[in-house]
Amino acid sequence: NMVRDDLFGELLHCQGGYQHDLRHVKFNDGVNPYGGGVEFGNKGYSESKWRTQHSVERNGDLYPTHGLGPVSSMLNINRGNRMMYLTSTATQSRGLHNYIVKLGGKDNQNANVKFKLGDIVSTVIKCASGQTIMLSHDTNSPRPYSLNFRVQGTKGIWQKDNDSIYIDGKTPDHWWESDEEYLKKFDHPLWKRFENQASGSGHGGMDYFIVRAFIESLRKKTSPPIDVYDAVSMSV
Incomplete structure (x- = not known):
């Protein structure tokens, strides 16, 4: 932000x-x-x-x-x-x-x-x-x-x-x-809204938001915030 x-x-x-x-x-x-x-x-x-x-x-x-x-x-x-x-x-x-x-x-x-x-x-x-x-x-x-x-x-x-x-x-x-x-x-609105739910997940709460965003993209049939092109760029 x-x-x-x-x-x-x-x-x-x-x-x-x-x-x-x-x-x-x-x-x-x-x-x-x-x-x-x-x-x-x-x-x-x-x-x-x-x-x-x-x-x-x-x-x-x-x-x-x-x-x-x-x-x-x-x-x-x-x-x-x-x-x-x-x-x-x-x-x-x-x-x-x-x-x-x-x-x-x-x-x-x-x-x-x-x-x-x-x-x-x-x-x-x-x-x-x-x-x-x-x-x-x-x-x-x-x-x-x-x-x-x-x-x-x-x-x-x-x-x-x-x-x-x-x-x-x-x-x-x-x-x-x-x-x-x-x-x-x-502070990001998502952190403010879901801080309690995220607090128990891994990596300081980050895992909660990553998994949540991926599931949401599947349900809505939209592109995930981190896609396969990002994955390749970050690993080559």
């Missing part, structure tokens, strides 16, 4: 990402789903049976949709704007090996596994309308959870990690202010 109401002016740059310490998800004791050991693959349990192998075989942003989905909507991707090209680079891979050694010892057989996935993958995307998008994938490091959202335009900037905003002409020069009042003022 803040973007649509021109609070930030013409958008210039957006950031997002998937920054989530998944070491306890990628490894476990083979019995419990999270942590307690350094097993994965055939000896692992739950997500470690399949998820960790991607870190062995692939190097790149393996999960771009968390950050890219919301900013694509703000930037009207596939609705008059499009992503043209990108550059992406990764750091060395250290986190998963260090985790194995820490919990299982340097002589554990999994300490010999070579992981291709860099600990931090940074991607910059250029859009047809001129904007840039920066994505970060960081799942092998000890860190707090963050989707790293930042929205910046000709009139101001908002950052999620410190819940702060700066609007030219409204915020004191060179100072951040809390985004709390702005979030209340520009």
Whole structure:
């Protein structure tokens, strides 16, 4: 709503990402789903049976949709704007090996596994309308959870990690202010109406609205808010 109401002016740059310490998800004791050991693959349990192998075989942003989905909507991707090209680079891979050694010892057989996935993958995307998008994938490091959202335009900037905003002409020069009042003022009508129902669903209530919108599109035989073209754009 803040973007649509021109609070930030013409958008210039957006950031997002998937920054989530998944070491306890990628490894476990083979019995419990999270942590307690350094097993994965055939000896692992739950997500470690399949998820960790991607870190062995692939190097790149393996999960771009968390950050890219919301900013694509703000930037009207596939609705008059499009992503043209990108550059992406990764750091060395250290986190998963260090985790194995820490919990299982340097002589554990999994300490010999070579992981291709860099600990931090940074991607910059250029859009047809001129904007840039920066994505970060960081799942092998000890860190707090963050989707790293930042929205910046000709009139101001908002950052999620410190819940702060700066609007030219409204915020004191060179100072951040809390985004709390702005979030209340520009809260989406659907959140206001269905907040109680959504509170029990996954991902902070987001899952409720995504599933609800999809079911509604089926009932009304209309296009869903996120269609197959969006899915392809966010995964290539």
